[in-house]
Amino acid sequence: MRLEKKYPIIYNPLNINLKNLTLTQVVRITGLQADLIEKFVYLGLIDPIGKDPQTEEWIFNKEVLPLIQKIMRLHHDLEINFAGIGLVLELLSKIEELEARIKELESLLT
Numbered sequence: 001m002r003l004e005k006k007y008p009i010i011y012n013p014l015n016i017n018l019k020n021l022t023l024t025q026v027v028r029i030t031g032l033q034a035d036l037i038e039k040f041v042y043l044g045l046i047d048p049i050g051k052d053p054q055t056e057e058w059i060f061n062k063e064v065l066p067l068i069q070k071i072m073r074l075h076h077d078l079e080i081n082f083a084g085i086g087l088v089l090e091l092l093s094k095i096e097e098l099e100a101r102i103k104e105l106e107s108l109l110t
Contacts, residue, residue: 020049021065023058030068037068045071045086 018025027034040046041058046067048058067089074080074088 018062020059021062022052022055023048023060026060026064026068029065032068032072039082040068040071043082043086045082045089 021029023034023037026032026037030037037046041048046060046064048060050059051057052059070089071082071085074085075082080088
């Protein structure tokens, strides 16, 4: 089953009008359990931007939604465990940086 079908609401996360989301909102939007989102935080896969001073609930930037989608896709489609996903995400980020640098250097040559 493709992730987009299993988690259709996060397929286009930019529909969300809020800039920041509480843990409860992230759980509601993604359909994932709160303990799984907390596991992502403890593994360093996603980072909260703070805590709500009244509820002590984590607050996330809405940009965490595409990252959660990527994490779930790596886990379900490629069967990578959550601990290994951190390394994969780091390598993907490095590849993106290198590709951007290559384009920058190519533009200097033309």
